Amino acid sequence: MIEFNNVTKVYPNGVVGLDNINLKINPGEFVIIVGLSGAGKSTLLRSINRLHEISSGEIIIDGKSITKAKGADLRRIRRDIGMIFQNFNLVKRVSVIKNVLSGRVGYHSTLRTILGLWPKRDVELALDALARVNIPDKAYIRADQLSGGQQQRVSIARALAQEAKLILADEPVASLDPLTTRQVMDDLQRINQELGITTIVNLHFLDLAREYGTRIIGLRAGKLVFDGPVEEATDDVFSEIYGRQIRKDELLGNVEA
Amino acid sequence: MAQQAIQKPKAPVSSKIRFTVIFLILLALYVIAYRGTDFALGDLISGLPRIGTMLSQLWPPDFNYFVDILTPMLQTLQIAILGTTFGALFAIPFILLASRNVFQSRWVTGIARMVLNFVRTIPDMLLAGLFVAVVGIGPLAGMLAMVVFSFGIITKLAYESVEAIDPGPLEAMTAVGANKWQFISFAVVPQALPSFVAYILYTFEICVRASAILGLVGAGGIGMHLQIALDTFQYQHVASIILFTLVVVILIDTLSTYVREKLL
Amino acid sequence: MSQTKPTVAPQKTFAQRIKGYVLLILLVLLYIWCFSGMTIDWQKTIDSLPVGKKIISGVLSPEWTFITEDEGVIDKMIETLEIALLGTTIAAVLAIPFGFLAAVNMSPKNRWIATIGKRILNVIRTLPELIVAIIFIVAVGPSPFAGVLAIGFHSIGMIGKLYSEAIENMEGGTMEALTACGANRLQTLWFAVLPQVLPEFMSYALYKFEINVRAASVLGMVGAGGIGTPLLFALMGHSWARVGAILIGVIVVVIVIDFLSGTIRKRLV
Numbered sequence: 001m002i003e004f005n006n007v008t009k010v011y012p013n014g015v016v017g018l019d020n021i022n023l024k025i026n027p028g029e030f031v032i033i034v035g036l037s038g039a040g041k042s043t044l045l046r047s048i049n050r051l052h053e054i055s056s057g058e059i060i061i062d063g064k065s066i067t068k069a070k071g072a073d074l075r076r077i078r079r080d081i082g083m084i085f086q087n088f089n090l091v092k093r094v095s096v097i098k099n100v101l102s103g104r105v106g107y108h109s110t111l112r113t114i115l116g117l118w119p120k121r122d123v124e125l126a127l128d129a130l131a132r133v134n135i136p137d138k139a140y141i142r143a144d145q146l147s148g149g150q151q152q153r154v155s156i157a158r159a160l161a162q163e164a165k166l167i168l169a170d171e172p173v174a175s176l177d178p179l180t181t182r183q184v185m186d187d188l189q190r191i192n193q194e195l196g197i198t199t200i201v202n203l204h205f206l207d208l209a210r211e212y213g214t215r216i217i218g219l220r221a222g223k224l225v226f227d228g229p230v231e232e233a234t235d236d237v238f239s240e241i242y243g244r245q246i247r248k249d250e251l252l253g254n255v256e257a
Numbered sequence: 258m259a260q261q262a263i264q265k266p267k268a269p270v271s272s273k274i275r276f277t278v279i280f281l282i283l284l285a286l287y288v289i290a291y292r293g294t295d296f297a298l299g300d301l302i303s304g305l306p307r308i309g310t311m312l313s314q315l316w317p318p319d320f321n322y323f324v325d326i327l328t329p330m331l332q333t334l335q336i337a338i339l340g341t342t343f344g345a346l347f348a349i350p351f352i353l354l355a356s357r358n359v360f361q362s363r364w365v366t367g368i369a370r371m372v373l374n375f376v377r378t379i380p381d382m383l384l385a386g387l388f389v390a391v392v393g394i395g396p397l398a399g400m401l402a403m404v405v406f407s408f409g410i411i412t413k414l415a416y417e418s419v420e421a422i423d424p425g426p427l428e429a430m431t432a433v434g435a436n437k438w439q440f441i442s443f444a445v446v447p448q449a450l451p452s453f454v455a456y457i458l459y460t461f462e463i464c465v466r467a468s469a470i471l472g473l474v475g476a477g478g479i480g481m482h483l484q485i486a487l488d489t490f491q492y493q494h495v496a497s498i499i500l501f502t503l504v505v506v507i508l509i510d511t512l513s514t515y516v517r518e519k520l521l
Numbered sequence: 522m523s524q525t526k527p528t529v530a531p532q533k534t535f536a537q538r539i540k541g542y543v544l545l546i547l548l549v550l551l552y553i554w555c556f557s558g559m560t561i562d563w564q565k566t567i568d569s570l571p572v573g574k575k576i577i578s579g580v581l582s583p584e585w586t587f588i589t590e591d592e593g594v595i596d597k598m599i600e601t602l603e604i605a606l607l608g609t610t611i612a613a614v615l616a617i618p619f620g621f622l623a624a625v626n627m628s629p630k631n632r633w634i635a636t637i638g639k640r641i642l643n644v645i646r647t648l649p650e651l652i653v654a655i656i657f658i659v660a661v662g663p664s665p666f667a668g669v670l671a672i673g674f675h676s677i678g679m680i681g682k683l684y685s686e687a688i689e690n691m692e693g694g695t696m697e698a699l700t701a702c703g704a705n706r707l708q709t710l711w712f713a714v715l716p717q718v719l720p721e722f723m724s725y726a727l728y729k730f731e732i733n734v735r736a737a738s739v740l741g742m743v744g745a746g747g748i749g750t751p752l753l754f755a756l757m758g759h760s761w762a763r764v765g766a767i768l769i770g771v772i773v774v775v776i777v778i779d780f781l782s783g784t785i786r787k788r789l790v
Contacts, residue, residue, distance in 0.1 A: 049701050072705075075704070075705055077703070078701060078702065079703030082702075085694055085698060087694050088694075089694035089697060089698035091717060092717075093716055093717065098716075102698075102712040105704040105705075110705060113708055113712075114707070136266070137266060140266055140269050162703075168701075287610070290602075293600055293665070294607055295664045295665055297661070297666060307660050311656075335554070338555050339552075339555045339556070342552070374776070374779075375772065378771065380735055381739070382651075382749070382752075383768065383771075386752070386756035386764075390572055390576060390759060391576065397561055466647075470649050473743065499655075503644075503647055506648075
């Protein structure tokens with residue numbers, strides 16, 4: 001379970017990124033965060049694993065405060081949180097499997113990981129993770145040989161190999177075409193349902209949010225303006241979050257997958 | 258899922274073999290080089306205090322000697338300035354001849370580049386030695402060596418930047434029926450000039466360093482005094498010259514970098 | 522277009538024109554000063570023309586036997602290559618910490634660290650190799666080892682600077698991804714940074730190796746090993762045919778090394 005207690009983030013230039021957020025996310029939920037760009041979606045997500053520091057308040061993950069954690073404790077909490085990025089953030093020049101295995105670094109000593117002495121189980125885990133995202137045959141290919149959709153699947157596999165209890169996805173489909181967008185979202189949904197991994201996704205396509213999410217969180221200028229099950233997130237609610245009518249480019253539209 | 262698990266790929270072997278072969282070749286090269294160069298870390302460790310002793314002789318500084326070497330230091334700068342200037346002037350036609358977007362004929366650019374590559378392979382000290390033999394010991398030999406040396410550097414840097422200029426104006430000049438001279442002066446020169454000047458300054462920085470040591474073979478400048486100090490084992494003078502050179506080079510670099518940044 | 526636009530082209534201001542003239546005069550004075558430092562003895566220059574002829578004929582008919590003899594061109598060129606290889610390798614390794622130190626994105630919160638790193642690298646580069654070689658000869662005596670040390674020390678400056686630029690130009694996202702996995706600083710460097718920059722690192726080290734082969738070929742002039750020693754003796758002794766043989770050796774090796782290294786570098790990146 002993730003708890004936000006009075007979380008506020010003010011950037012050095014005075015911009016308020018998060019404004020007194022209070023939030024509880026339960027295990028197994030598929031939460032989608034929506035809002036205009038600049039509304040604080042990314043800040044909220046990145047504050048969970050502390051890629052961004054918050055100014056005040058506290059974030060508690062499974063009873064432990066990540067806000068107060070330091071050094072090895074912080075890394076220990078991060079080890080249980082997988083993250084998926086808009087630009088995949090893979091090391092393009094090395095093989096797919098090495099990228100997936102890099103998710104395991106938090107489990108072993110620095111020396112062991114640097115020497116590349118991965119336990120057999122870790123390699124199995126990495127190959128299974130690749131199988132789960134349907135690209136088991138790409139393991140020993142360099143990451144830059146893959147298409148964008150396949151690269152994003154590798155980064156999902158990295159989070160799986162990490163044995164994460166929580167997956168954060170920051171605009172995971174923003175640099176993908178509509179068809180691969182659905183494949184990646186399907187993967188995330190399947191993993192959420194089959195393995196029960198709590199998943200939090202930032203999206204700017206509203207129809208995708210409705211289709212895949214179990215819960216929707218709306219942000220506007222750093223404030224929480226909507227939080228509820230997907231059924232309650234009507235067009236009116238979205239207009240409220242966006243402060244205007246929904247535009248066509250905020251919908252992905254129907255694509256035969 | 259179960260089916261896929263069976264088809265799990267194996268790590269490829271060929272890249273490992275290649276890696277091992279390259280590693281072994283490198284290892285052999287290093288062993289040969291290690292033995293050929295009398296490599297002995299112990300000598301370095303036991304010898305380092307001697308460098309300390311030499312540097313410690315800098316204190317108290319001998320101001321009279323600094324006054325003595327001021328004139329040869331200025332001569333080093335004169336050699337560098339004149340060498341770079343003439344090197345740059347001679348470079349201009351060769352830069353144009355070597356640029357594929359100015360001369361389309363591969364024969365012209367190919368031959369020009371061959372000449373330039375050849376010039377650049379001759380070490381600066383060898384040039385200085387040859388010119389000393391021709392015009393005698395003194396700064397003139399150093400200057401001539403620097404002309405050839407800077408010519409080699411400037412041409413290489415500049416023809417690459419000429420080839421990177423915006424092709425639009427080149428097409429425009431061809432379209433209005435310009436001849437080669439008009440083409441060069443209206444489309445090539447205005448675009449390439451700022452980076453050309455920046456390269457001249459950059460080359461000047463390199464030439465200052467080079468002309469500080471040309472004197473070791475008798476080609477004028479501060480290096481001649483360094484040679485005397487070395488031959489007579491006056492390590493205090495050696496250290497003074499090194500320190501003075503360091504200061505002058507840093508000054509010139511700072512000044513030149515400042516001007517270059519304003520240019521581009 | 523707009524009515525305020527002047528119909529006559531604006532003239533250069535008085536100050537601008539004065540500035541131009543002042544610069545011109547300063548430049549002329551600078552060159553007059555430079556020429557005053559050159560002692561040009563025209564009579565001697567004319568007298569020296571036969572020497573020039575001798576040099577050219579000597580260089581054109583090189584002393585072929587010197588190429589293969591003991592301590593000859595081949596022996597000494599191999600030593601030159603060995604000096605360049607070991608020196609560049611030492612620098613390529615020692616430059617790694619300096620490169621990270623001087624890269625702004627490695628310590629974004631403390632920019633002064635990178636500034637200091639860049640400063641150090643600049644100072645290392647400042648002294649010419651030959652002077653560095655003289656300093657090391659004081660420590661280890663005249664030997665190729667002094668040449669290795671000189672190249673090794675001097676090259677840190679340029680290689681470190683190129684490394685730091687490679688680090689600054691890499692994608693930052695992968696570092697973030699590793700941090701998010703719970704990696705510590707060393708693991709982030711090893712898994713996110715090194716694989717991205719290593720090919721560039723090797724390419725820059727090779728590039729510097731090309732330059733160092735040229736540099737190592739004159740180190741012998743101060744006693745730091747390689748082809749420079751016989752070259753200096755040949756120049757002093759006016760044995761131009763021998764100079765020619767050495768020149769051929771240097772040119773051939775430099776061209777071959779440039780070609781080989783260039784081919785490898787193209788495949789690396």
